[in-house]
Amino acid sequence: MRECxxxxxxLPPETKHYDINDEVYCTDCVAAEPYTSYSYYIDGEYVGGSDDDNVRLVESFDDEYEVGEDI
Structure with missing residues (x-):
């Protein structure tokens, strides 16, 4: 017998359920929320994703650009 x-x-056979870390959970106990993620490529080569810490989109209002002196 399988149980949450x-x-x-x-949970009878052919019942929708979740397997998390080798433990079985019913659909009533798990809150599943959709989200969007992106994969980033430069010239066809994968460089990272939105779930990674090495790539982030900088919005114009977040841009901390400092003008330097030309020498």
């Missing part, structure tokens, strides 16, 4: 690790509800 959280609420111990029995």
């Amino acid at each position: 690790f959280n609420c111990q509800t029995e």
Whole structure:
């Protein structure tokens, strides 16, 4: 018998469920929220994704550009 690790509800065969870290959870116990992520490429080569810490889009109001002196 398969049961939810959280609420111990029995999950019959062919029942939609989640497997998280090798534990089974029913759909009532798991809150699934959609999100959008992006993959970034330069000349066809993958350089990172929006879930990575090495790529971020800088909006114009967040830009801390400082004008330097030309020598």
